[in-house]
Amino acid sequence: MTGSMARLAAVADQNERLRDLLDARTRLGLKAQLGEMIDVDLEPFRHRILLDLGAGEGVASGQAVMDARGVLGQVVEVLRDRSLVILITDPGHAIPVRVARTGLNAIAYGSGEIESLSLPHIPFSAGVRVGDELVTSGIGGGFPAGLPVGTIRQVEPDDSATFVRAIASPAAAMARSGEVLVLHDERLRLGEGDAAIEFVGPPEALAPPRAPQAGAAEPAGGAR
Secondary structure (H helix, E strand, O other), X not given: OOHHHHHHHHHHHHHHHHHHHHHHHHHHOOXXXXXXXXXXXXXXXEEEEEEOOOHHHOOOOOOEEEOOOOEEEEEEEEOOOXXXXXXXXXXXXXXXXXXXXXXXXXXXXXXXXXXXXEEEEEEHHHOOOOOOEEEEOOXXXXXXXXXXXXXXXXXXXXXXXXXXXXXXXXXXXXHHOOEEEEEOOHHHOOOOOOOOXXXXXXXXXXXXXXXXXXXXXOOOOOXX
C-alpha cells in the first residue's frame, strides 16, 4: 500500500469511528463532548489514558468516559488542556453494574488485565451465565444507568461453594479507542450532591467483603 493510500485508509477509519461515536451519543441520549486519546499508561497496576480535553473545555473530575462500544472509565485528574482517565480495568477501579437479562446488581472490579473485569461473590441462585450483558446500574451516581460495560465470558465457583466468580470482557475497545466521549452531567461532578467517583484505593484494599449482597453497597471513592 502506498503512503497516500495508507493515509486515506487511516482517515476513513477515523471517520468511521467518529460516526460510531456520534451514533452512540444520539442512541443513548447523552450530553457528551468529543475528545481524543493522546497517551496510554498500561502498567500492571495502573491503567490510565490521557485525553486532549481539560479544564479549559469544562472537563471535571468524576466525569464518565466511553467510546462507541461502552464505558472506558472516569476522569481522575484535570489540567488546563489535558485530563487523566482511570480505565475500568485498572485494579483500583470498581463500577456498579446490572446484569441486563436478570436485573441483578453487582460490582465489576478492574482486574489489572486490559481484557478482563472481575465480579466476585455472586450467589449461585442469581443464575448468571456466560454471554450475559452488563450495563451500568446508575447506583452511586458516577455513571448514567444503562451504558454498556461488558459481557460475561466465564463463571466459576469460588472456594466457599456458595458463590460464583464471573469474568467479563469489557465492551469498550479500552486503550485502542482513539476518540472518546466525555459525558457531561452535573450529577457526575465530585463534591456535588451524592455523586462520588466509583473506584477504590490501592490494590491491597480491593478484596471485597466475604459475602456481600450484590449491589448492596457502592465502593468507597477517592483519587489516588
